[in-house]
Amino acid sequence: MPGLTKLQQQFSDYLLSRNDEISACIVDDERLNKHTRLEIYKNAYAIRLKICIETDHPVLGKYLGDKLFETMADDYIKKHPSHCTSLRDYCNDLPGYLDKTEPFTSTPILAEISAFERTMLDAFDAYDDKRATVEDLKSIKANKWPSIKLDFHSSVRVFTANWNSVESWQALKNDHAPPGAIKGTQQHWLVWRGVDLLTQFKSLTNESYIMFNRFESADNYADVCETLLAHVPEDTISELTLKYLFEWLNYGLIKNISIDS
Amino acid sequence: MDNDYLGFGLGLRIDHFQDVLETRPDIDWFEILSENFMVAGGKPHYYLHAIREHYPMVMHGVSLSIGSTDPIDTDYLKQLKRLADDIEPKWFSDHLCWTSYNHINSHDLLPLPYNEEAINHVVERVKFVQEYIGLTFLLENVSSYLTFTNSEMEEWEFINEIAKRAGCKILLDINNVYVSARNHGFSAKDYLLGIDPEYVQQFHLAGHSDFGDYVIDTHDHDIADPVWELYRFALKRFGQVSTMIERDDHIPPFKDLYAELCIAKKIAEEEFKKYARAN
Ligand SMILES: [Fe+2]
Numbered sequence: 001m002p003g004l005t006k007l008q009q010q011f012s013d014y015l016l017s018r019n020d021e022i023s024a025c026i027v028d029d030e031r032l033n034k035h036t037r038l039e040i041y042k043n044a045y046a047i048r049l050k051i052c053i054e055t056d057h058p059v060l061g062k063y064l065g066d067k068l069f070e071t072m073a074d075d076y077i078k079k080h081p082s083h084c085t086s087l088r089d090y091c092n093d094l095p096g097y098l099d100k101t102e103p104f105t106s107t108p109i110l111a112e113i114s115a116f117e118r119t120m121l122d123a124f125d126a127y128d129d130k131r132a133t134v135e136d137l138k139s140i141k142a143n144k145w146p147s148i149k150l151d152f153h154s155s156v157r158v159f160t161a162n163w164n165s166v167e168s169w170q171a172l173k174n175d176h177a178p179p180g181a182i183k184g185t186q187q188h189w190l191v192w193r194g195v196d197l198l199t200q201f202k203s204l205t206n207e208s209y210i211m212f213n214r215f216e217s218a219d220n221y222a223d224v225c226e227t228l229l230a231h232v233p234e235d236t237i238s239e240l241t242l243k244y245l246f247e248w249l250n251y252g253l254i255k256n257i258s259i260d261s
Numbered sequence: 262m263d264n265d266y267l268g269f270g271l272g273l274r275i276d277h278f279q280d281v282l283e284t285r286p287d288i289d290w291f292e293i294l295s296e297n298f299m300v301a302g303g304k305p306h307y308y309l310h311a312i313r314e315h316y317p318m319v320m321h322g323v324s325l326s327i328g329s330t331d332p333i334d335t336d337y338l339k340q341l342k343r344l345a346d347d348i349e350p351k352w353f354s355d356h357l358c359w360t361s362y363n364h365i366n367s368h369d370l371l372p373l374p375y376n377e378e379a380i381n382h383v384v385e386r387v388k389f390v391q392e393y394i395g396l397t398f399l400l401e402n403v404s405s406y407l408t409f410t411n412s413e414m415e416e417w418e419f420i421n422e423i424a425k426r427a428g429c430k431i432l433l434d435i436n437n438v439y440v441s442a443r444n445h446g447f448s449a450k451d452y453l454l455g456i457d458p459e460y461v462q463q464f465h466l467a468g469h470s471d472f473g474d475y476v477i478d479t480h481d482h483d484i485a486d487p488v489w490e491l492y493r494f495a496l497k498r499f500g501q502v503s504t505m506i507e508r509d510d511h512i513p514p515f516k517d518l519y520a521e522l523c524i525a526k527k528i529a530e531e532e533f534k535k536y537a538r539a540n
Contacts, residue, residue, distance in 0.1 A: 004378050005330040007409065011371060012362035025374075027408040031446055032474055037407035040475070041369065048368050082366045085324050085337050086296055128302030154301065197304040 014038055015045045016081055049077045052087045056121060057094065060114045062172045072104065088125070091118065109181040112165035116189075119159045120199045123191050126155035129255040131195065134246060136257050146222035147260040150215040155193035156253050158204070158212065162186055166201070195252040202251075207232055208244050220260040265397075265462050267317055267351060269526050270505035271518055278308035280515040285315060288522065292505050295322040295353070299340045313348050319463070319503075320345060320353040321432075324366075327386050327400070328359035328373045338393055345394055352462065354399035354432045357383070357420060374409035375419035380426070387427035399462055400424065401432035404440040404469075404478030416441065417455030424460040431456065433502075434465035435495055436478065439488050443476045449491050453498050464504040466492060466525060481510035483521060489528065496532040504529070 002010065002025065010022035026034035050073045054061055061069045076097055082090050095115040098104040104111070131153060140148060159166070166189055168178035188204040190212070204212065210231060214224040225237050232240060248254050268289030273281065275297065280286075291312065298305050324337055345353060358370040373379045391398040402420055414422075424431050433456060442449035468482030484492075484506065495502075506522055 004328075004374070004382060007374060007411075008330055008359060008362040008371075012365055012367065015367055016365070025410050027410055027412075029446070032444070034407065036475075040406040040477070041367075041371065044369055045367050082368060083364055084366060085334055086299065087368055088300070125300035125303050128306060155303075193303055197307055 011041075015042055017042070017078075046074075046077055048087075049073075049082065049090060052090050053077075053094070056091045057114055057117050059117060059169050059172045060094075060110065063110065063113055063168065063178060072098075075101070088121075094118070107181065108183075109163040109165050109168065112161055112163050113169055116159055116161070116165055116169055119157050119191050120201070123155040123157055123193045123199045126153075126193060129153045129155075131252040132249060132254045132257045134249045137245060137249060140257065140259070144259050146220060148221040149218060149258045149260050150248075150254050151256040151258070152216060153192060153253055153255045155191075155199075157191045158209070159189040159191050159201070160186060161189065166203075190253070192251065192253055200251065207240060211241060211244055265351075265503070266501055267319070267503040269522050269529075270319075270503065271522055272321075272505060272507045272509075273309075273312065273318075274508065274512055275305065275308075276512045277515045277518075278304075278312070282308065282311055284515075286515065286519055288316065288519070290317040290319065290351075290503070290505070292319050292321045292507075293348070293350075295320045295341055295344055296324055298344055298348075299337075309348065318348055318350045320348070320350040321401075322353065322355040323368075323370065324360060325355035325390065326358075326360040327355060327390070328357065328371075328379060328383050329361050330359075330382070331361050331364060333386060333389065338390065342394055345396060350396065352397040352399055352430070353394060354401055354463065356403045357400045357423065358403045370403040372403065372405040372407060372409070373419075375412040375414045375416055377413065380419065380422050383423050384427040387423065387429050391427070391429055397462070398429045399432040400429055401434050401465065402437050402441075403434075404437040404444075404476075406444050406475065406477075408445060415447070415452075415455060417452050421455070421457045421460065424457070429460075430462035431460040432463045432465060433461050433495065433499070434467070435492050436465065436467040436469055436484070436488050439485075439491055440469050440476045440478045443471075450494055453491070453495050456498075458499050461499045461502055464492070464495065464499075464502050465507050466504065467507040479510060480507050484524075489524070492525065493528055493532055496529055497536075501529070501533070 007025060013019050014022045023034055023038060026037060028034040053073050053076065064072060076094065080093055084090055095111045095118060098114055099111040162183055164179055164182045164184060171178045188209045189201050190204055191199065191201045194200045207228060210227060211224055214227050225241060228237050270290035270292055271288055273291040273293045298309055322341065356370045359373060360367055360369060360371060387398060400423060402416065420431060438449050438452045442452060466484050466488065467480045468484050470477045470479040470482065504525055506518060508518055
């Protein structure tokens with residue numbers, strides 16, 4: 001008779017369909033034979049993981065349709081035994097899986113849709129930071145403005161799409177047919193958890209993306225304006241940056257405004 | 262009243278956050294699923310803290326894997342401790358089972374063989390965990406669907422022995438007793454009679470799915486009549502024990518769960534009245 005470690009190894013092997021050595025250690029009785037008993041656990045294992053994929057990736061599921069989703073889920077479960085404590089992390093490898101596995105790899109928008117769904121989930125669970133307000137910004141004296149630096153709320157993420165994945169996600173979310181998959185120019189999206197605790201997203205213009213990136217890399221306001229000079233006319237910069245700063249503050253994207261010393 | 266008696270509670274579920282906060286139902290306490298709140302922040306945290314201000318809570322987990330031969334997951338334990346320090350529950354609980362082998366997680370409550378080796382293994386780990394968290398730990402009996410050939414005792418003997426040696430308490434899930442009794446063909450009443458009342462600190466009530474040949478612990482139905490009957494029996498044996506209803510799937514509106522909890526309360530009142538009359 002195996003000890004506890006061996007018993008658990010054999011049981012785990014059975015759940016993963018590796019072998020059925022464990023069946024020698026299960027009591028067989030006429031009420032229910034040991035294989036049926038073991039299958040209860042094996043089915044529960046697969047169902048639980050499948051529900052997790054469905055719950056985390058409802059829009060991907062709609063895009064694939066029931067049949068292809070089943071095939072994908074079964075294969076992902078087979079290739080990805082869970083190594084995570086929480087099911088919350090089980091689908092972290094799904095975008096990578098879709099990117100590399102036939103037949104999904106030939107439809108690259110699938111990996112992008114799943115990555116977008118994961119970005120949204122991440123933002124939903126992120127740390128609760130305080131949020132700076134428009135008043136905080138207004139209280140800064142004019143001579144300090146060039147030294148303004150921003151810390152963004154922990155939930156803020158940038159999602160970069162090469163395909164029309166976010167537009168497809170939106171269509172499916174609203175129960176509309178998605179547009180055909182198109183690889184267009186790269187589009188950046190801001191994703192964050194709003195003040196109402198719900199996940200939000202918004203497309204970034206080229207200038208706002210540059211501005212966000214520079215602030216995120218700890219540049220101060222003067223440096224950010226300097227960088228923008230290469231992209232927009234000089235006389236529009238202050239109006240443009242103010243517009244975005246106020247917008248970000250209103251969305252709750254900024255945790256803290258500091259003065260670079 | 263006994264400090265360990267909380268009265269009648271419900272499992273706090275995400276679907277009911279808003280309802281609970283707005284209507285402040287007349288409920289004695291809530292049991293939270295620890296894992297639901299092991300995230301950095303966001304909506305669950307907001308509601309947890311807001312609701313905690315009005316109700317006592319206990320923490321219930323599914324990922325401790327107390328019976329696993331993998332080392333204890335210290336990251337998980339740290340998160341559990343952080344949560345416990347944060348919400349100050351009356352106690353915390355998890356299941357007498359194992360969930361992972363070689364770090365592959367089944368995310369299920371897998372059965373243990375009922376033997377001396379498993380007792381020794383679990384006892385050491387319970388002592389460590391209880392000491393680490395600094396609160397009373399309750400071990401819950403799980404529903405099981407098979408028996409190992411190297412089990413040397415009844416499940417109730419196994420759980421008593423662990424509670425006794427580890428110095429922890431028992432969370433007696435009445436539905437799980439019923440489910441396992443049906444699946445293994447033992448008497449659910451024998452099980453309850455076998456459990457030492459000294460260790461029982463909480464009851465779980467829940468629904469199951471009956472497939473005829475076997476019963477699965479699904480927590481997606483109302484509590485079944487035979488489980489209510491067993492609950493009556495448990496009240497006679499164990500007296501007043503903190504009781505709550507678990508519902509994890511097909512979650513009905515809050516008022517329906519509240520109504521179900523009122524049934525539990527009513528049954529307890531009837532039983533204790535009978536007891537008082539008899540004495
Ligand atoms: Fe339970």
